[in-house]
Amino acid sequence: MISLKRTSGGVRVDDKKDLSAGSPIEPAGIPGELVLFLSQHTGAPSKPVVKVQDLVKRGQLLAEPQGAISAALHAPTSGKVKAIEPRYHPIQGRLVDAIVLEPDGKNEVFEGVVPRARDLDSISGEEIIAFVREIGLVGLGGAAFPTAVKLTPPADKPIDTYLLNGAECEPYLTSDYRLMLEEAEVVIFGFRALLKAARVARGIVCIEDNKPEAISAMQRAMSPFPELDLAVLPSRYPRGGEKQLIEAVLGREVPPAGLPLDVGVIVSNVGTAFTLGKAIRTGLPLVERVISVTGEGVTRPSNFLALIGTPVSYLIEKAGGFSGTPGKVIMGGPMMGISVKSLDVPVLKGTSGIVVLKKEQVKKDKMLPCIRCGRCVDACPLRLLPVWMAAYAERGLLEEAERARVLDCCECGACAYECPAKRPLVQWIRMAKSEILAKRRAQNHARK
Amino acid sequence: MLQATLALGLAGLVFGGLLALAAQKFRVQVDPKVTEVLSVLPGANCGGCGYPGCSGLASAIAEGKAPVNACVVGGNPVAERIAGIMGVAASAVEPMVAVVYCQGSDSLAEKSAEYDGVDDCRALDQIGGTKSCPYGCLGLGTCVRACKFGAMYMSKDGLPVVIKEKCTGCGACARVCPRHVIDMVPKSKEVHILCRSYDRGPVVRKYCKVGCIACQACVRACPLKCISMDRGTLAKIDYSVCDNCGICATKCPVKTIVDEKKVASAAS
Numbered sequence: 001m002i003s004l005k006r007t008s009g010g011v012r013v014d015d016k017k018d019l020s021a022g023s024p025i026e027p028a029g030i031p032g033e034l035v036l037f038l039s040q041h042t043g044a045p046s047k048p049v050v051k052v053q054d055l056v057k058r059g060q061l062l063a064e065p066q067g068a069i070s071a072a073l074h075a076p077t078s079g080k081v082k083a084i085e086p087r088y089h090p091i092q093g094r095l096v097d098a099i100v101l102e103p104d105g106k107n108e109v110f111e112g113v114v115p116r117a118r119d120l121d122s123i124s125g126e127e128i129i130a131f132v133r134e135i136g137l138v139g140l141g142g143a144a145f146p147t148a149v150k151l152t153p154p155a156d157k158p159i160d161t162y163l164l165n166g167a168e169c170e171p172y173l174t175s176d177y178r179l180m181l182e183e184a185e186v187v188i189f190g191f192r193a194l195l196k197a198a199r200v201a202r203g204i205v206c207i208e209d210n211k212p213e214a215i216s217a218m219q220r221a222m223s224p225f226p227e228l229d230l231a232v233l234p235s236r237y238p239r240g241g242e243k244q245l246i247e248a249v250l251g252r253e254v255p256p257a258g259l260p261l262d263v264g265v266i267v268s269n270v271g272t273a274f275t276l277g278k279a280i281r282t283g284l285p286l287v288e289r290v291i292s293v294t295g296e297g298v299t300r301p302s303n304f305l306a307l308i309g310t311p312v313s314y315l316i317e318k319a320g321g322f323s324g325t326p327g328k329v330i331m332g333g334p335m336m337g338i339s340v341k342s343l344d345v346p347v348l349k350g351t352s353g354i355v356v357l358k359k360e361q362v363k364k365d366k367m368l369p370c371i372r373c374g375r376c377v378d379a380c381p382l383r384l385l386p387v388w389m390a391a392y393a394e395r396g397l398l399e400e401a402e403r404a405r406v407l408d409c410c411e412c413g414a415c416a417y418e419c420p421a422k423r424p425l426v427q428w429i430r431m432a433k434s435e436i437l438a439k440r441r442a443q444n445h446a447r448k
Numbered sequence: 449m450l451q452a453t454l455a456l457g458l459a460g461l462v463f464g465g466l467l468a469l470a471a472q473k474f475r476v477q478v479d480p481k482v483t484e485v486l487s488v489l490p491g492a493n494c495g496g497c498g499y500p501g502c503s504g505l506a507s508a509i510a511e512g513k514a515p516v517n518a519c520v521v522g523g524n525p526v527a528e529r530i531a532g533i534m535g536v537a538a539s540a541v542e543p544m545v546a547v548v549y550c551q552g553s554d555s556l557a558e559k560s561a562e563y564d565g566v567d568d569c570r571a572l573d574q575i576g577g578t579k580s581c582p583y584g585c586l587g588l589g590t591c592v593r594a595c596k597f598g599a600m601y602m603s604k605d606g607l608p609v610v611i612k613e614k615c616t617g618c619g620a621c622a623r624v625c626p627r628h629v630i631d632m633v634p635k636s637k638e639v640h641i642l643c644r645s646y647d648r649g650p651v652v653r654k655y656c657k658v659g660c661i662a663c664q665a666c667v668r669a670c671p672l673k674c675i676s677m678d679r680g681t682l683a684k685i686d687y688s689v690c691d692n693c694g695i696c697a698t699k700c701p702v703k704t705i706v707d708e709k710k711v712a713s714a715a716s
Contacts, residue, residue, distance in 0.1 A: 088582055339575070340576075341575075341576050341577070427565050427574075428566055
């Protein structure tokens with residue numbers, strides 16, 4: 001077991017995982033309509049290879065990647081392409097082109113979906129990387145960064161350690177927990193495939209100490225493999241953030257605006273490893289994922305294996321519907337997730353959970369003036385100064401905000417969680433970030 | 449007492465002299481035209497010209513980088529005076545005015561969510577707004593706060609209103625609006641199609657009582673054929689042709705098209 005390094009920042013949160021931790025993963029079924037955004041992932045949107053009215057089967061390619069950082073998109077079930085039109089994207093908050101699929105209910109599997117390899121000796125590292133690209137695999141922890149790009153770091157950045165992120169520090173969510181508990185063997189198989197593809201000798205499985213059953217299940221599954229190690233982290237939000245995880249496990253600090261590969265590390269989520277492990281054995285691309293539908297506002301908190309593009313309303317229905325009056329429906333966890341304004345929106349490749357809060361839980365606190373107590377500064381895991389970043393952003397002082405490093409903020413929300421004056425610090429910071437980036441784009445455009 | 453007065457007075461004289469010398473020696477050469485142009489500009493520092501404040505524009509004009517009629521706020525009188533200073537002829541600029549292309553007020557457009565957060569449209573836009581319409585005004589009044597001339601206010605029904613007489617056409621509101629529902633339009637134009645939703649008719653009808661349903665009645669009615677369907681789902685007027693006849697406004701079944709002449713006569 002790995003001994004941990006000192007880290008800064010973070011907050012203690014009530015994890016509320018008991019709600020859905022006991023519910024085994026169950027298939028959610030096939031809804032009446034699937035909406036598959038062409039930009040499910042970080043990077044350039046994918047390009048459709050099907051036309052309206054085309055008949056497609058489960059696992060068939062719908063859209064191919066475009067550019068260096070992009071990911072393929074496949075049909076989650078068999079059916080007809082009903083439309084390719086802009087739909088409201090719940091995370092980007094705007095209309096984005098999407099392929100709308102009308103399932104025929106037969107769930108026929110595409111002929112090209114065939115097992116790739118039984119074990120890792122019969123598939124080379126290059127083949128795994130090509131396969132990862134082919135199945136449209138992205139990081140399932142939330143940011144949905146294309147995995148194939150992670151696996152091919154530039155030659156001048158040698159990688160020595162691969163971290164498997166099973167921290168799941170967001171409250172409420174239990175999808176990674178259930179995967180580690182039920183599918184530990186497949187997760188480890190997928191993790192070893194990632195190690196082989198990235199030519200990394202050492203892999204560390206990282207889990208928070210509030211999941212003892214998952215720890216023992218994973219320990220059993222990884223015991224035959226000496227290259228794998230385990231790190232048990234004391235639970236503290238946001239320990240599962242990529243940069244925080246690296247700091248806690250390896251004592252290395254990712255430089256500002258840098259990536260884990262700058263310190264010789266790659267991090268992948270357990271869901272990503274599971275999908276790859278299963279895909280190598282069955283050939284099925286990334287068309288479904290485990291999603292926790294939980295919170296006090298649903299009748300039967302559950303963990304579903306849901307098709308990508310399933311409407312939120314369908315999953316809530318499957319979880320027994322609302323219990324009481326719903327106050328907020330959040331896509332993702334309560335700390336970093338985004339509350340949706342319509343239940344018709346579909347889940348994405350990066351959606352790890354849907355949290356429903358009751359009306360009485362959603363407090364509308366009056367925002368008070370900042371009293372310069374500095375709690376946000378203590379809470380920030382990146383050692384930034386949220387108080388100043390937000391103050392500049394509030395006043396529209398973009399240059400000052402940029403100098404205060406708002407672009408380095410990972411939007412974990414620890415500062416706003418701690419703020420006794422209930423100031424929406426992260427929202428201001430996000431606003432400043434998007435304004436600064438929009439300004440940069442305009443300047444680059446003008447230069448061209 | 450006397451000693452101190454003399455000593456301080458002497459020191460003052462010496463330092464004053466030094467300062468005077470320094471002012472002569474290190475004087476910054478300012479093009480007199482910059483000062484002259486600056487004195488003619490309105491001095492609101494609105495940024496409507498695209499330069500950082502009036503002094504930024506003044507130096508750009510003096511260097512010949514900006515046209516003499518670059519100040520949208522000052523309009524033709526200022527342009528003519530600057531043209532006099534610069535010794536060139538000014539071409540007339542058409543005065544512009546801001547138009548809000550959305551009538552989806554709280555009572556006419558469907559709301560699908562409540563919002564509790566940063567009181568700024570740019571923040572609300574990141575999470576999709578509170579109205580069902582993904583194109584319309586967000587209603588938090590960021591444009592009103594951006595207006596330096598007091599030419600805008602929020603109506604009781606949650607929409608920004610432009611006071612046409614006060615609007616200088618600087619365009620600050622249009623630049624700050626994240627949904628781009630404000631456009632700068634020639635002041636003489638009086639008929640506007642106040643909707644920005646590209647959704648199809650039945651979809652618009654579901655969430656807004658005054659949104660364009662793409663029925664194309666206006667396209668057929670226009671005697672000058674200056675209305676066309678943008679992307680097939682939103683009617684737009686070609687202002688370079690439109691002569692304010694207002695026939696389209698009478699034909700519009702959902703009152704998306706507004707004729708300011710009618711509104712003015714109805715009010716009085």
